[in-house]
Structure formats: C-alpha cells, structure tokens
Amino acid sequence: MSGPLFKRVDNSPLVLFRVFFGILLSIECFGAILTGWVSRTLVLPDFTFTFIGFEWLQPLVGPQMFMYYALMGLLGVFIALGFRYRLSIILFTLLWTGSYLLQKTAYNNHYYLLVLLCAFMCFLPAERAFSLDSKYKPSLKSNSMYAWVRWVFIAQLFIVYTYAAIAKMYTDWMDLSFISLLMESKAGYPLIGAFLQRPDVHLGIAWFGLGFDLFIVPLLLWKPSRGIALGLSFFFHLFNSIVFQIGIFPYLSLVLIVFFYPPETIRSRFFPKRNPEVATEVAKNPHRQWLLIGLGCYFLIQLALPLRHHFIAGDVLWTEEGHRMSWRMMLRSRTGRIQFRVVNKQNGRQQRVNLREYLSEKQIGKVAAYPDFIWQFAQHLKKEYSNKGEDIAVYAESQVRINRRPYAPFIDPTTDLAAEPWDPFRHHSWILPEANRKKE
Template identity: 50%
Template sequence: MTTDSLTRQNAGLLDRMLFTQTDNSPLVLFRMVFGFLLFLEAAGAMALGWVERVLIAPDFTFNYIGFEWIRPLPGYGMYIWFSAMALCALGIMLGYRYRISAIGYFVLWTGVYLMQKSSYNNHYYLMVLLTGFMTLMPANRVYSLDAKRNPDMKSNTCPRWCHFIFIVQVAIVYFYAAVHKLYPDWLQAMPMEIWFTSKARLPTVGPIYAERWFHYFISYGGILFDASIVPLLLYRRTRVLGFCLSLFFHLFNSITFGIGIFPYMAIALNVFFFNPETIRRVFFKKKEPVSTHSVAIPNYKPVLVTFLALYFVLQIFLPIRHVLFPGSVHWTEEGHRLAWQMMLRTKYGVIHFKVNMPSNGKSEIIDPREYLTNKQARKLATHPDMVYQFVQHLKKVYREKGYEEIEIYALSKASLNGRPLQEFVDSEVDLAKIEWNTFGHSEWLKPLEE
C-alpha cells in the first residue's frame, strides 16, 4: 500500500500530519464503544417502537427531496432492515468482518436517514458521517475477531489521519453549535425558558428549572462550553478538565432531554484528543507500545488528500448556507438541516389545506391528520419542504379521484420561541402550481413578524 517510508525529519508538514504511524489505541477503543452504541440505536429503535411509529405505521413518509425512490419496506421489512443493522453494529464492535459490517451499517443507516425526515435529529446526521468514516478505517487490526482469524493483519499503528479527521469533524460541530447560538432569541434565553418551565413540576430540580437566572445560565453556559471544549481538549494541561466538562455536559443533556445515544457518542469521541499512549496504558495494558513513528506515504495519498479537502470544505459551507436565504433560518428552515443548529429554537404550528376543484366548483378543507401521524402533522405545519411534498401527495390523491386540475391553498399559523401565532404560508398562493427550488427561497412563505 505504501510507496515511500520517511523519517519525521525528512517528511513535509502535510505528510507528518496525515501519515505518521501512531498508536491505534484510540481508534480501536472508539470502534468498540461506537459499535456498541450503534447496536443500542438499532435494537432500541425496534424495542421502543421507533421503527413502528416512524417507518411502518405512516401511510406516507417524508423523504428527502430527490430521494423519493428510497421507501420503507412493506410488512415486517423494516424490522429485518434494523436487525441487519444490529448485526452490522456487533460486527463493528467485535471487529468481525469489519469492513463489510461498517459499510453495511453506513448504507443501511443512510437509507433510514433519507427515507424519513419527520424525525430529523442532528445526531442521526452525525451517525451518517461517522459510520462513513468508519468504512475507511483500519480499526480491526488489533483486539478484533478479524485479527484473531488472520494474525498477519495485526498492527499496533495506524496513519495519523485516522485520528485527525475525527478531531476536525468534532471541532466543526462544536464551533457551529457555538456560533449559531449567537442570535437574539438564544441570548435572551427564550428557548430555554420554554423548555425548562415545562419541567417546573419535577421533584427537587423543578423549582430551579423555573428560575429565570437558570435559563440564562444554561443558555450562556452552552455557548461557553461549545466554544471552549475543543481548545480545552487539544491543550494537554487542560485536557482532563475538558473531558470532565464534556462528561458533565453530555450526561446532563441525556438526563434532561433524553436525546438517545448522541451524548454518549460525543463522550466517546473524546478519545481522539488524548495521547494514544495514554489510551493504551489505561485500556489496553497488554498491547505493545509503539516505539517508532515513521511517516509512511501511501499510494492513495492524492485521492485521500483531495477527498478530505473537498469533504471539509463542504462541512464548513453547509452550516452557513442559510445566509444565502432571506429571513430567519429558524422560521423558514432554509439551511437549517445539516448545519448543527442543535436545539436552538422551539416552534409549533397548525395547518389545513383548502382544495378547490374548478371542474365542479366544489371546495374541501383537508386536515393533514387524515393522511399523516400526529408527529408528521406537527412537523408539516412548520417545514416548507414538507408542505410542498404534502401538496404533491394531495395532487396525486385528487388525480386518482379524477380531478386533473385543482387549486390548493394553505391555512396555517406558526409560532417561533413563544411568539404569538402568525401566518406561515401565504394563504393566497396556489400551492398546486409551485415548483420546488432546492437552492432558492420559497417566496410563498410569509416573513417572520417581530
């Protein structure tokens, strides 16, 4: 695989950063923990009814636009799908048929992600990225069933880029999580006031949750944490402090908000910030230490460098693309997904549709809950791309009834961060005639009134 092997003194800066052979203990430990968390995600989705509620029960699912061909399997098909994911997760954790397991989970989970967005969650998106990373990793070279079956593949090292890309991805996530919080509603603790006031009846902590100072403390504490955690973890003297803060922050979020495996995934990613030798001494005491740190230049270097450059440029652009659209991203949703806009606003609304049939002069008022689950209907009321998709569904329904030409108008109200309800979709626009513009603003949205 390598075309040249150099000493660190003879290698260039980029080669030292990416291709220095380093102890692979952080990568191996992350493989084990991450695989276990992926197993919990897949098994928990089945056991707790998520698969049934989100993928099986709905008659209509909101795919990502452009991926309408990826549909949930009928019958018990999605249980088979998630069972396969659980097996792949165990393969990742144990290092068994690792490459096949990693690719399998990545493909299956990406499919689940694309076939529904009514349950969009930032950690679902992060799982797509991380499982994609894991398909590239030589994470099964030691402490794996693969290495036990084939001792010739054993290695205590990996190229430094295998750790580097996780660190950069984590830095991007936290950086934008901090930057996006610097908007007026968050700085006035409006979302936190709504969330924590709703928990005021909890025993012991309820009275504290209701205090206004606590809402400001959590809001500004969140900004400080997101902005400082990566520098704290990168600097050797503050690394333990950073880890302790990360542990407290994510466990608090897990207990308070119940956001699945994301807090534990974030904690697990901390291993890449520690000295690999430290990870080896703590978790793999029988593993031989790495005595040399040569620079091995692989023949895939041009492909890897190009891929990493393009990937991270995209990761830097996606979270700020909302500046290309007019209005508040928290209201229009344009540029909100894939941007680490993590729990930054609370939003709700109601919507009905008026369908006019010019051929006979009749009109009907459509309640979306006739076609959707309650959760889907709630999301529909505040997400313009879902409004567009539901309108396309209504056009199909009425076409099957014999109405080729219909007019569809939305009767909608929405509220952002506790503001009074206001019109969300322009009720005078015939939505049956609109075309979706992936890279443009939806002119049929009403602007947010302060």
C-alpha cells in the same frame, strides 16, 4: 506540510472507538424497536415524509421494517467485535443512510452525524487490533495508523461544536426566553423539575452551553486543560442525556474524546498488554495527494453547508431554509396551525382536507410548521387526486409561532403549492416574511 498527517501513530484510539461505536449503534437500533420508535415513525403512518428527492425510499411493510432495524443492531455488534468488520460497517452505513433519508419527521442531528462517522469508518483500518478479524487472520494485525485518522474526527467535532455555538448567538437564546420555554416542559421531572425552572439555572444553561460548544475542542486539545475539559464534558453530556433524553448522542460525543488524547495514553490505559512499539516515520503513500484532495473537498462541504442559509433570503429561524445539516441544535420551539384546501381545476369544487385522515399527530405538527413538509404534503395530495383523474390546485392557510413570539401568517394562501417546484438552495416566495419579531 502534509508530512505529519502521514506519520505512523498507535491505533489504540481508533480501535477503542470502534468497540464503543459499534455498541452505541446497536443500542440505537434495538432501542428504536423496543421503545416503539420504529412502529410510530415508520410502520404505522400511511405516508412518510422522506428527504426531498428520495421519495423512492419507502418503509418496508410491517415486520420487515423491524427486521431492518434488527439487522442494523446485529451489524453494530459485529462492528464492536470486529467481525467481518469491513462488510459490516459498509452494510450498516448503507442501511443507516437509507433510514436517515427515508424519514425526517423525527429528524435529529445525531442521525446525520452518524451518517458521516459511519462513512469515515468504512475507509479506516479499525479492525487491525482487538478484533475477531485480526484474531482469525493474523496478517491483518497492526498496532499503528496514519496520524490523519485522529484529526479527521477532531476536525469533524470542531465543526459540529463551533457551528452549534454560533447558532446560539441570537436574541432568544441570549435573553434566556428560549431556555425558560424549553425548561417549562421539564417541570414535572422528579427531584430536578423545580430546580430547572429557576432563572439563575436558565442563565447558567445558556452561558455554559454556549461556552462549552465554543471552547471544548481547544480545551481538549491543550494538555494542561484536558483533564478539566474531560470533567466538563461528562457533566455537559450527562446533563443533556438526563434532561433532554436525546438518545446516544451525548455518549457518542464522550467516546469521540479518545481522539484528543495521545494514542500512547489510550493504549496504556485500555490495552496495557498491546505491543507499544510503533514505527513513527512518515510513511510513503502513493495516494497521499488524492487522499488530501478528498478530505479537503469533504471538509469544505462541511464548512459550507451550515453557511448556505446566509445566501438564501429571509431569516432561517423563520423560513427553515438551510436549517438541516447545519448543526443548529436545540435552538427554538416551532409550532403551527394549518388548513389545506383542494380546488378542482375543471369544475372549481373546493374541499377542506382533514389531516387526521392522512397523518399521525407528530406528522401533523411538522406539516403545520415546516415549509418542506407543507410542500411535500401538497405534492402528495396532487398525486392522490391525479390517480382519481382529477387535476387539482392545493392552497394552505397557515400560521407559525417561534418560541414565545405571536403566531404569524406563514404561507401565501393564494399560491398553488401543488404547482410550485422545490429548490433547496433558494428562497421560496410562498413563504411569507415574518410579520412580527416581537415576543409576547
């Protein structure tokens, strides 16, 4: 059964992907510096919201954070060139994963996808052709790879798109209310701003987006529909890039399409001078069993993570518990209002917290609407006051609005958040149930 996965096939898709992947990684990192993202997100804030459990990861001071991203950008160039590839991709993966876990104020699903793809690339022989490594060390040269390499990328993309489609099957997407809200912020775009406000355009966006996520992988796999699917992919991703300005994700998705084409087709179109001869027999691999077990465990985790919110009480759209790392992309607008109150346990003295003394505007927006940010900020206050010798309780009065629904109470104002533990796999009782699901 596992035999076809260990068949030797042309490695042109992997080699081509390495080149474009490295370029996109470099653009992402240098772009983060040039657009001011690194400064706004990691350098200027006094306090950074890490993923819970990774509080020991903190931004480097001043120019060092820019150097960190510049180094990643340079490593992206090395990856594209295939220069010291193995060292470069491992270093990049470690640095990127560290940066991903370091902050979540600017969370983006493609940051998480890059972590996964980089981890894959650490173990793949992507430097065996069209690389400086193979040029200067001819013994590395090879024109083949195991067939399973292609299917790893295809399976990962299938999981991403399928869960994204399933997540869209909820009321506010299907009745177009979220789409219309999303497009309101695009009204000022030149040429297309007014067009994006039309109800028929909203209908097209909703159903095309859902249908694309649901069917694009099967359409790309089936040869008769592959050309049409490629055209639809270019339209879908370029539209997203122009309208939503979501970084390299649309282009990364387009580059991944190389794995859906027969390897020989990629070779003939992009590397016509390469030797077309590939040994196609099923190769003997003493580690085959362990590789299959490892891949099986990985994909079981990938399938399970997006389902975890079904085992946590409450609606994930409201509670946010189980939202991240679940491919729930561009699904809702979430805003909130919050006021923290600090109470000294010894003398009962109370104090309102001015969030602007601690946080940037973007961080305040997150703290006002997301439970893990609220909990983390309460822990930060507890630590700060503890350093002053005060034992405090932290309370929050909060209201949250999802899409066009009315604001509703979000946090139990009687709960001392500083004393509460955090468990990523259970519901936190201090998150109040959604009071009103009716839209205005």
